[in-house]
Structure formats: structure tokens, C-alpha cells
Amino acid sequence: MKAIALISGGLDSILAARIIKEQGIGVLPLNFKIPFCQRKKQASQDNDINSLVKRSLGQELKVVDISSEFLELVLKPRHGFGSNMNPCIDCKIFMLKKAKELLRFFDAQFVVTGEVLGQRPMSQHRRALDTIEKESGLDGLLLRPLCAGVLAETRPEKEGWVKRDRLFKFSGRSRRPQMDLAREFSIDNYPNASGGCLLTDPRFSNKLRDLISHQALNLEDVGLLKIGRHFRLSEKAKLIVGRNEEEDRELELSARGNDYIFMPNPELAGPTCLGRGEFDNDLIQLSLQITCHYCDLNTTKSARLIYYRAGISPREESSWEVSPLPEDKLKLFRL
Ligand code: SF4
Structure with missing residues (x-):
């Protein structure tokens, strides 16, 4: 038995x-x-x-x-x-x-x-x-x-x-x-x-609801819900901001195809961010401003940040001078 x-x-x-x-x-x-x-x-x-x-x-x-x-x-x-x-x-x-x-x-x-x-x-x-x-x-x-x-x-x-x-x-x-x-x-x-079980967690549930209402559910995107800060930028674009070096590395490794990576220039401390979906110039700028919000600017009011498209090899980096998105605007996008 x-x-x-x-x-x-x-x-x-x-x-x-x-x-x-x-x-x-x-x-x-x-x-x-x-x-x-x-x-x-x-x-x-x-x-x-x-x-x-x-x-x-x-x-x-x-x-x-x-x-x-x-x-x-x-x-x-x-x-x-x-x-x-x-x-x-x-x-x-x-x-x-x-x-x-x-x-x-x-x-x-x-x-x-x-x-x-x-x-x-x-x-x-x-x-x-x-x-x-x-x-x-x-x-x-x-x-x-x-x-x-x-x-x-x-x-x-x-x-x-x-x-x-x-x-x-x-x-x-x-x-x-x-x-x-x-x-x-x-x-x-x-x-x-x-x-x-993360399904009992209100914040995770919120991110999962957003994922389900915007795209097909898959294991990879569910895995990404467990790391970083998540921002819904438009119906077809979201941004994930790394919270520590481990998450930064993981976000960079997860980027593929049309994904964008946004990051500070090498002289600046700040997060790596993954942009997934469809980005025009306005959304690229918004993503850089959100990235800049989490950079260590000290006394300066703006910084030059880098971004590139993950699926293009060799990597073609561009840069943009941006100021950080203020907190009151940031929370409009945060999940
Ligand atoms: S959905 Fe409910 S029963 Fe299933 S693992 Fe999560 S908490 Fe447990």
C-alpha cells in the first residue's frame, strides 16, 4: 500500500x-x-x-x-x-x-x-x-x-x-x-x-493583471514580474527597472529582438532597464527619464544616458541628455 x-x-x-x-x-x-x-x-x-x-x-x-x-x-x-x-x-x-x-x-x-x-x-x-x-x-x-x-x-x-x-x-x-x-x-x-505563492500578493497580482490584459501570457514574462520595478508606458510598451546589480544583469540577459536596454553612461551609477514592446521617440525619452530618476545624479539636474536595441548586432548604442522624471509623474506609470 x-x-x-x-x-x-x-x-x-x-x-x-x-x-x-x-x-x-x-x-x-x-x-x-x-x-x-x-x-x-x-x-x-x-x-x-x-x-x-x-x-x-x-x-x-x-x-x-x-x-x-x-x-x-x-x-x-x-x-x-x-x-x-x-x-x-x-x-x-x-x-x-x-x-x-x-x-x-x-x-x-x-x-x-x-x-x-x-x-x-x-x-x-x-x-x-x-x-x-x-x-x-x-x-x-x-x-x-x-x-x-x-x-x-x-x-x-x-x-x-x-x-x-x-x-x-x-x-x-x-x-x-x-x-x-x-x-x-x-x-x-x-x-x-x-x-x-506570489498569487496571494497584491502587488504581484497587480503586475500579473496588467500582463494578462496587454499580451499573451508566457513563462518568460511571468518570470520577469518577479524582478525589478514595473512601469506601463502605453498599451504596447512597458519598462522594467533593475533594483540591484543582480537584477540589472538579469534584465540585460533577458533582452531580445525588439527589446530596448536603457542604462546610465559608465561614469554614472544607476539601474539597467528593459523596455519591452513598441517604442517611438517619445517612449524612448520617457524610458530614459524614468531610468534617470533612479540614477545617482548628485547635484546635477540632468545626465546623458545610453540605450540600444537588443536584437541588433553589433550593438548600436545611442545616447540622450535627459532630466529625471519627477515622482508625481513617475507614479502614473508604476504598476
Ligand atoms: S493558488 Fe492558492 S492553493 Fe495554489 S499554490 Fe497559490 S495559494 Fe496555494
């Missing part, structure tokens, strides 16, 4: 997997990688999840990348969005459908998740849990060990694969029962419950 345990990176999914493992059932810890994880933390987060899984379950985490297919979900989720661009119900249904497809591949019989009745307002109330199970097609093969005691019996319980009296009855917003159980299992150093 084996279960696929969906691991989100938070404590609850780890506990759910451990409860099943404690009953002597094989558990395959599985994490679905989506394109909306916080970028800066991604590497360390991956390590954290890996090490948490290893410490808590004594196993390696299996990661399955579902990024491309996941993008579709934020366009028009059937069950709508949470308070930001998070389509949590559709997201869970999608992941469970994927898990169901993998049952046979991993020679597993059911799926385990760390959901707790009433813990989250959008996706963990009773009707949402029922909808998620029904639409996932798992048909009795979805077990939620943390709150199974307050839900209808599932097939693993009815068939005697797992003992219902060794499952839990957690419900409500309190995290105390999970923290107590973690202590019982000697699980420590777990991340807080907020998770790392």
Missing part, C-alpha cells in the same frame, strides 16, 4: 504525510512546481522543503514541474480568485488531477493532502473541500488525515488500508493543534503558514 502525499512546503502537508507513514503505509512525498513561487527564496526554499521532508519523513522529495500548464489557470479559473490573483480551488483541483494521473505511474493507491477544514477562507471550507474532491475525479481516494475525523469516510478508511481512529479532527483557524502534533513528531524548523 502506498500513497502520494502532496507537499506544499508548509507544515500541514508534512504532518499529513507523516500521519500516514506512522500507520506503516508507504508515502511518496511529491511537490508540484508552479511558476508563481517567490523567486528570491526559490533556491533556499527548495532546500528547506527538501531538508524538511528528509528530516520529517526520511525520504527524498519528488518534484514535478507543471509550470506551463499551470499558467492557463490564472486566465479564467472556473471557481474564481481569492482576495488576489490566487485561484486556490482550481489550483487544488488541477494538482489533484495531476496526482491522480500519477497514481498508477508510482504504483500508489490514494492521495494525501494537508488540508484542514476551515483553516483557509477560500479553499478549505466544507463546500470547497467537497468540490475539490469531486472535480479532481479522485472519487474517495483523497485522504486528508488532519481533518479526516470530521469528514465522510474515504475508501482507504472503509477498506481498512488506514485506521480512521488514528486520523485527526482538526478544524478552524487555530494553528495550535498542528504545532502540538509537530512537537509530538519532533518536527522543528518548519516554515510559517503564509507560504510562498
Whole structure:
């Protein structure tokens, strides 16, 4: 007997997997990688999840990348969005459908998740849990060990694969029962419950809405939403301003085809900016003024900045003397 345990990176999914493992059932810890994880933390987060899984379950985490297919979900989720661009119900249904497809591949019989009745307002109330199970097609093969005691019996319980009296009855917003159980299992150093999904972040959601309303959604542009300051210049042009050397480098490397790069001259400290879309002379000047706003001008009132088109080789640089765009005008363009 084996279960696929969906691991989100938070404590609850780890506990759910451990409860099943404690009953002597094989558990395959599985994490679905989506394109909306916080970028800066991604590497360390991956390590954290890996090490948490290893410490808590004594196993390696299996990661399955579902990024491309996941993008579709934020366009028009059937069950709508949470308070930001998070389509949590559709997201869970999608992941469970994927898990169901993998049952046979991993020679597993059911799926385990760390959901707790009433813990989250959008996706963990009773009707949402029922909808998620029904639409996932798992048909009795979805077990939620943390709150199974307050839900209808599932097939693993009815068939005697797992003992219902060794499952839990957690419900409500309190995290105390999970923290107590973690202590019982000697699980420590777990991340807080907020998770790392950028779709719940209002500022990221705003940038994503802008992207969706102006162009086709793709993984590369979603990746760029995670870095820099974003400005919508026109229906067909946007500018991304690097916030540090690492982002500057990344923006320069991401530039392609018709993209523009705007930057200070070598004597001036300031950001590298990526312009994507259609630029005429007015938009080039506006982009240089925004770039200039973030340059270190000291006492001078203007500076000569450089720009070039990424797709032209060898590089043809031009320059323009501009003054910085004042803050009140800048905020009209900022996303
Ligand atoms: S917070 Fe993000 S990853 Fe979690 S269920 Fe909602 S959309 Fe999915």
C-alpha cells in the first residue's frame, strides 16, 4: 500500500504525510512546481522543503514541474480568485488531477493532502473541500488525515488500508493543534503558514493583471514580474527597472529582438532597464527619464544616458541628455 502525499512546503502537508507513514503505509512525498513561487527564496526554499521532508519523513522529495500548464489557470479559473490573483480551488483541483494521473505511474493507491477544514477562507471550507474532491475525479481516494475525523469516510478508511481512529479532527483557524502534533513528531524548523505563492500578493497580482490584459501570457514574462520595478508606458510598451546589480544583469540577459536596454553612461551609477514592446521617440525619452530618476545624479539636474536595441548586432548604442522624471509623474506609470 502506498500513497502520494502532496507537499506544499508548509507544515500541514508534512504532518499529513507523516500521519500516514506512522500507520506503516508507504508515502511518496511529491511537490508540484508552479511558476508563481517567490523567486528570491526559490533556491533556499527548495532546500528547506527538501531538508524538511528528509528530516520529517526520511525520504527524498519528488518534484514535478507543471509550470506551463499551470499558467492557463490564472486566465479564467472556473471557481474564481481569492482576495488576489490566487485561484486556490482550481489550483487544488488541477494538482489533484495531476496526482491522480500519477497514481498508477508510482504504483500508489490514494492521495494525501494537508488540508484542514476551515483553516483557509477560500479553499478549505466544507463546500470547497467537497468540490475539490469531486472535480479532481479522485472519487474517495483523497485522504486528508488532519481533518479526516470530521469528514465522510474515504475508501482507504472503509477498506481498512488506514485506521480512521488514528486520523485527526482538526478544524478552524487555530494553528495550535498542528504545532502540538509537530512537537509530538519532533518536527522543528518548519516554515510559517503564509507560504510562498506570489498569487496571494497584491502587488504581484497587480503586475500579473496588467500582463494578462496587454499580451499573451508566457513563462518568460511571468518570470520577469518577479524582478525589478514595473512601469506601463502605453498599451504596447512597458519598462522594467533593475533594483540591484543582480537584477540589472538579469534584465540585460533577458533582452531580445525588439527589446530596448536603457542604462546610465559608465561614469554614472544607476539601474539597467528593459523596455519591452513598441517604442517611438517619445517612449524612448520617457524610458530614459524614468531610468534617470533612479540614477545617482548628485547635484546635477540632468545626465546623458545610453540605450540600444537588443536584437541588433553589433550593438548600436545611442545616447540622450535627459532630466529625471519627477515622482508625481513617475507614479502614473508604476504598476
Ligand atoms: S495559494 Fe497559490 S499554490 Fe496555494 S492553493 Fe492558492 S493558488 Fe495554489
